[in-house]
Amino acid sequence: MSIVVQKFGGTSVADAQKIRRCAQRAFDARQAGQDVVVVVPAMGKTTDGLIDLAHEISASPPRREMDQLLAAGEQVSIALTAMALQELGQEAVSLTGAQCGLQTDARFTRARIRSINRDRIEQHLSCGKIVVVAGFQGVDEEGSVTTLGRGGSDTSAVALAAALEAEVCEIYTDVPGVLTADPRIVPRARKLDQISYEEMFELAALGASVVAPRAIFLGMKFNVPIHVRHAMLPDTGTMIVPETLDMEQNEITGVSLKNGVGRVTLQGLPNRPGVQADIFDALADAQVLIDDIIQNRTSKDHMNITFTADGQDLTDAREVLGEMLKAMGGEIRVDTGLCRVSAVGVGMRTQSGVAARMFRSLADAEGGPINIENITTSEIKIACILPEADGPRAVNAVHDAFELGAPAS
C-alpha cells in the first residue's frame, strides 16, 4: 500500500476542535486506501509558553534540558491526535521522536537527523493503524531527547517520508499552496501547481516561509514529492517536485519580499588576501548569522564588502568588527530599514535578459523609479536590496513585468 505522510502546523492543532479536524483529514486518506503517518508539532502557543517558563528559571537554560522541556509539547499533541482518531473508530498509535527511532546527533536545540528506524512505524502501519509522530524531536545515542530547531516539524515529516519511501509528504498550512508572490502585497498573485525544490528553496530561504528550507533540502536530496496544501480546503495545492523541462518555459516562477533587512558595509578595507577570511571567521566565532555577501574592489589598494543580516545579528556584527577594523583599516557602516526583493526561477538559467527585465521594471515602476541599492544573484535568483518603503511597489512591478499574475478577468 502507498504511504502518505501528513504534517499539520501548530495553529492546525491549537485546540481540541482543530485536532479533530486534522484527525478527520488523516482518517479520510486512510479510508481512501492509503497508509497514513501524521506528524504534528506542539499545540498553538505551547512552545512559546514553555520557553517563557524556562526563562523564568534561567537566562540561558541548558540546551539539553530545553529540549527535554520543549519535547513535552509535541507529546501532548500526538496523544490527543491519536485519541481523536480512535474516537473516529480508527486504530491509531502515537510515537515520540524517541519511540519512532528518529536518531539525531547530540547538538541540542538544533540537532541533525542521522537515521530513522522504519520498522517500528511499518509494524504499526501493517496492523492498519495510523501512526501519529511527534515532529521537531528525536533522540541522541545516549537516549537524551533532542529537538531539530526551527522548521523542525517540516523536517521530521519529510525525513519520515524519505525513510518510509512515502508517495508524498503533505504539508498542511493556512494558505492554498505556494503563490507567485505574497497575495497581501500582490493582489494578482497566483497559486502555482508545481514548483521545483530549487526554486522553493530559494523562495523559502528568502522569507516566503511556507515550508522550512531544511525540509525542502531534504525533499530534494531524497526525491520526496512535497504537497503544500490548505488544512481546511479539499483543493490540491502546490507540488514541490524535481525540476522538469517544461519549468524552463517560464523565466521566473515567483517573487518574494523580505522586510527588516539590515546591511553592514565595510569600506576602505585593505585589498589583500586573507581579509575576507579574517572578517567572516570573526563573525562565525561570534555566531552572527548573515545572508548575502557582496564584494567590490574600489581601487587598486582598497575594497568594500557588504553583507546583510537581521536585528541582533546586526548589533553583534558591529561590535565584533568595530575593533577589528581599527587594527586592519577601514570603516564600518550599518544601515537598517531595507528589504530584499527576489525573483526566482529555474527558467532564468536558459533565458537571457531576465536581470535586465527585472531592473527595468523597477526603474519604470508605477509611482516612480525605485532605486536599487545592492544586487546579488544565484543561478536561479536575482535579488535586489531596496529601501523597505519601496518593497511592495517593487514586488508588484516585477510580478507584472514577468506576467506572473492571474489573467485579468
Place this chain on the structure above:
Amino acid sequence: MSIVVQKFGGTSVADAQKIRRCAQRAFDARQAGQDVVVVVPAMGKTTDGLIDLAHEISASPPRREMDQLLAAGEQVSIALTAMALQELGQEAVSLTGAQCGLQTDARFTRARIRSINRDRIEQHLSCGKIVVVAGFQGVDEEGSVTTLGRGGSDTSAVALAAALEAEVCEIYTDVPGVLTADPRIVPRARKLDQISYEEMFELAALGASVVAPRAIFLGMKFNVPIHVRHAMLPDTGTMIVPETLDMEQNEITGVSLKNGVGRVTLQGLPNRPGVQADIFDALADAQVLIDDIIQNRTSKDHMNITFTADGQDLTDAREVLGEMLKAMGGEIRVDTGLCRVSAVGVGMRTQSGVAARMFRSLADAEGGPINIENITTSEIKIACILPEADGPRAVNAVHDAFELGAPAS
C-alpha cells in the same frame, strides 16, 4: 557516598519560583555531601488540564494515549528543575521514566513497576550530577509510556530509593510530618517523630493521605526509611520506619477520620456457602471499589453483609446487586452521610482493653454520647462507622482518651 531521594509534590513545583526552592533543597543536600536524586510530578494543575483536554476529544480516551499525554506533564517539571539546579551552579540531568529505565507492565494508567535500571542513574551520580527523575511514569516492554496511577510519584520515589539502596526517601509535603490526627479537627494533634510502615499504611489507606499507600507498602517491602517533611521548613519531620519494640509502649499512634463514607447493607441473605463469593464476584466484575466488609449472622437461615464504599461505587453497587438479590433473596439498603474514625497503633496488639477504651470515649464524648453504627478491626486498627456529623467530636474524644495530644501548656 550515601544516596538520598527527595520527592516533591505538585504544589511544590507549581511555578518557577517554587521550583527554584525545591532545587535549593536538593542543592543543600548535595553540598552536605550526599548523592541526590530528585523526583518531581507535574506542575500544580497541569495534569488536570491535560485530562480536561483529553475529555474534550473523547469521553473515554484510550489508556495508552492518556499515559502518553499525562507523562508530558512531568517531563516539563524535570526539565525546569534540572535548569534551576544548573542555575545554582550544580550539574544536573533530567530523566523521564523511560530514560531512567523504570520498567513497568503494560497496564496503562495504573501500571506496576517491574524493575529499575540503576546503572544509568548511578553513572550520572558518579559524575557529581543531581539526577531529576519524572515521577508517576515508566515504560513498558514495547517502549510505550505508562503511568502508575494515583500516588504514582510517591511510588516512583520509594521504588527508586529501593533500587538505589538510598539511605532515605524524603517526601516533601505541605505539612510538618505525620500527626496524631488532623490538626484542623483536633487542635492538640501532635507531630510524630516516627511511625511504623504498618501504622502509616493503615492511616494512609484510611484517608490521612500524606504518603500514598502503595509507596508505604513498597517502603515496607524493601525497608526504605521514608522521611515525611515540610517542603518550606528546615525541621525534621516524621520517619516511617520498621516497627521497633518501643513503639508498643503507646497503645495507639494516631486517629484518622474519613468523611463521605457510604454503606451498603444487604439484609436477609440466605445463609449458605457461596453467597459471599457471588456478591463480591459481581462487584469485582463491575469494578466497584469497596472498603470494609462486615458480616453478621442474624438467624440460622439468614445473614447480613455490610460494606462501605464511596460516591460512584455506591451507585454502581446498588445497580449490580439489586437484580442479584431479587433472584437470591434479600434486601439492599444504601446509606450515605457516614464517616469512619480509626485508631491505629502497633501497640494495641500487646495491650488489652484498647477497643473498650475507644468505645467508652465515644460513649462519654463531650457534647453527648456518639452512636457507633459499625465496627471493624484489623491487627493494628479499630475503626468505627458513625454519622458524619459526629466525626470531629469522635476523633477528639479518642485522641484525648489515649492522651495523644501535646501536653496542655
